[in-house]
Every structure is written in C-alpha cells, then in structure tokens.
Amino acid sequence: MKARYLIPLGIFILLAVFLGIGLTLNPREVPSVLIDKPAPRFTLPDLMDPERKVSSASYSGEVWLLNVWGTWCPECWKEHSFLMHLAHNEGLKIVGIDWRDDRAEAIKMLREQGNPFVAVGFDPDSSAIMDWGVYGAPETFLIDKAGNIRWKHTGALTPILWQEQLQPLVMQLKGQ
Amino acid sequence: MKRLLLFFLLMAMMLPAVARVEAYHFDDPAMEARYKQLIDELRCLVCQNQNLADSNAELAQDMRRLTYEMVSKGESNEAVIAFMVQRYGDFVLYRPPFRTSTALLWIGPFIILAVGVLVLVAFIRKRGKERMPAMGSQDQERVRRLLEDKET
Numbered sequence: 051m052k053a054r055y056l057i058p059l060g061i062f063i064l065l066a067v068f069l070g071i072g073l074t075l076n077p078r079e080v081p082s083v084l085i086d087k088p089a090p091r092f093t094l095p096d097l098m099d100p101e102r103k104v105s106s107a108s109y110s111g112e113v114w115l116l117n118v119w120g121t122w123c124p125e126c127w128k129e130h131s132f133l134m135h136l137a138h139n140e141g142l143k144i145v146g147i148d149w150r151d152d153r154a155e156a157i158k159m160l161r162e163q164g165n166p167f168v169a170v171g172f173d174p175d176s177s178a179i180m181d182w183g184v185y186g187a188p189e190t191f192l193i194d195k196a197g198n199i200r201w202k203h204t205g206a207l208t209p210i211l212w213q214e215q216l217q218p219l220v221m222q223l224k225g226q
Numbered sequence: 227m228k229r230l231l232l233f234f235l236l237m238a239m240m241l242p243a244v245a246r247v248e249a250y251h252f253d254d255p256a257m258e259a260r261y262k263q264l265i266d267e268l269r270c271l272v273c274q275n276q277n278l279a280d281s282n283a284e285l286a287q288d289m290r291r292l293t294y295e296m297v298s299k300g301e302s303n304e305a306v307i308a309f310m311v312q313r314y315g316d317f318v319l320y321r322p323p324f325r326t327s328t329a330l331l332w333i334g335p336f337i338i339l340a341v342g343v344l345v346l347v348a349f350i351r352k353r354g355k356e357r358m359p360a361m362g363s364q365d366q367e368r369v370r371r372l373l374e375d376k377e378t
C-alpha cells in the first residue's frame with residue numbers, strides 16, 4: 051500500500067530527468083542533413099578581385115575546409131587567429147565564403163588580421179549559402195577528396211574541437 | 227494635454243507593428259495563399275521559435291525570398307518543402323513528418339489521453355463500489371415498510 055505514495059515521486063523524478071536532458075541540449079546545434087552528402091557546388095566572385103571566380107570545382111580531389119564568415123559576426127573575429135594557425139601551421143586548405151558582407155570591410159579585416167584562406171568567395175545575397183544549409187556564421191565544413199561533406203560545425207573553431215574531432219578526421223581523409 | 231501625449235505614446239508603440247517586412251507581390255491570389263501558408267509552416271533556424279512569417283532575421287528574409295521565387299515560378303508546396311528539408315533538415319518544419327524518431331511526438335498525446343481515461347474509469351468504479359455497501363436484510367425490510375406506508 052505504501053508503494054502507492056511513491057508514484058508521484060517517481061513521476062517527478064522522471065520529469066526532472068527529462069527536463070534535465072532538455073536543458074543540457076544545445077538548441078543551436080541543428081543536426082546537419084548534409085553530412086556524407088555531396089558538397090553543393092558554388093561559383094562566386096572572388097572577394098579580392100570581382101573579375102575572378104572562386105569555384106568549389108577547383109578543389110575536387112582534395113581535402114579542404116569551407117569556412118563561412120562575415121565581418122559582422124563577432125565569433126568570426128574570435129576564430130580568425132585559429133584559422134590562421136590551421137592554415138599556416140597545420141597545412142589545411144581553407145576556402146572562405148564572405149557572407150552578407152561589405153566587400154571593403156572584409157578586405158580590410160583580412161589585411162589587418164591576416165588571410166588564412168586560399169580563396170574567398172563573396173556572397174552578399176546568400177546565393178551560394180542557401181545550398182549549404184548555413185544558418186549562422188561562422189560555419190565550417192570539411193570536404194573530402196570525393197567531394198562529400200564529412201564534418202560540420204556551427205560556431206567558432208577551437209583548439210579542443212580541432213584536437214578531438216577535426217584533426218583525426220583530416221588525417222584519415224588525407225590518407226585515403 | 228496628457229491625453230494627447232498618451233495618444234502619441236501609444237502610436238509610437240504601434241510603429242514596430244507597422245514596420246512590416248518586405249511585401250511580395252503575386253499576380254495570382256492562389257500563389258499568394260500558398261506562399262503565406264508556406265512561410266507559416268516553415269521555421270526560422272536563427273530565432274528558433276518563430277516561423278518564417280514572424281521572423282525578421284536575415285536568414286528568414288532569405289528563406290522567404292527563396293520561397294517567393296519558387297512559388298512564383300509555379301513550383302508546388304511539396305517542392306518548396308523538399309528544397310528546404312534537403313538543406314536544413316526536418317528542423318525547418320513546424321509540422322514534422324511521421325517517422326520512427328517522431329512517433330512518440332505524434333502518438334504521445336493519445337497515449338497520455340488513454341492512460342488518463344483508464345485511470346479515471348478505474349477511479350470511478352472503485353468509488354462506486356465504496357459508496358454502495360450491501361444492504362442488510364433488516365434494512366431491506368425497513369425500506370419496504372416505509373414505501374408501503376407512503377402508498378397507503
């Protein structure tokens with residue numbers, strides 16, 4: 051008979067556990083549907099020289115990072131020095147897409163902070179971005195030699211992310 | 227004077243409501259209705275508890291523009307939705323599809339309702355039994371006598 055009185059307590063604990071799980075989830079982490087799918091193609095005008103084009107096709111057969119950024123996004127400024135490190139010390143090929151930005155501002159930022167990108171496409175009106183399912187900046191994609199997206203991260207890249215997730219995957223993909 | 231001030235204050239508060247986002251023009255009212263239905267059902271990924279119609283985020287503007295372009299080109303609702311899901315996943319849908327991963331979401335309320343009904347029925351039955359203790363033969367005799375008295 052006593053067990054009856056434990057029912058509300060049981061329900062409460064169950065509820066608390068579910069709410070606890072809900073609270074620790076990050077709602078910003080929308081699972082990407084593009085993982086292991088072919089990377090969408092894009093051809094954009096070059097940020098540095100509007101006459102030239104930056105195209106995803108030029109990187110087929112390589113392992114490369116696509117980094118979506120803009121001077122309006124504080125997190126992009128924060129991750130910039132780490133991108134510099136990845137490009138210059140880790141030998142990563144990083145292609146940038148400057149999203150919804152002002153061309154002069156973006157060029158100024160790269161001049162002052164250094165340029166980690168092998169090329170930067172300029173996408174002021176989200177023409178290429180939509181295909182990649184980008185909803186915030188910075189967003190970073192890892193593309194393998196076969197042209198498939200293998201990894202994606204929303205938010206700034208950090209040394210911990212690099213060590214724990216990205217680096218092992220890059221090593222593996224480059225070895226293939 | 228105070229009233230006038232209040233009036234202007236209230237008017238000022240209404241300004242954000244007037245400052246509606248871009249308006250798209252459709253030649254065909256049916257297309258416009260479809261556009262409105264779509265931006266009502268698609269979810270903005272930046273301000274996650276708003277649909278495209280409510281959200282003023284830049285991403286929502288882009289997504290509305292895309293929806294507009296697709297609808298005015300004559301693409302079906304399904305095509306627009308498929309396009310969005312392909313890029314952003316089921317997350318963009320305010321009306322998620324029925325799958326194994328969403329089964330609990332769809333069936334859950336009915337399970338809870340069924341459990342509630344069962345508990346209620348059990349409760350009522352139990353109370354009914356408690357309220358009606360069996361009548362002893364003495365009581366039955368008394369009832370019979372009382373009824374007979376009334377009739378005569």
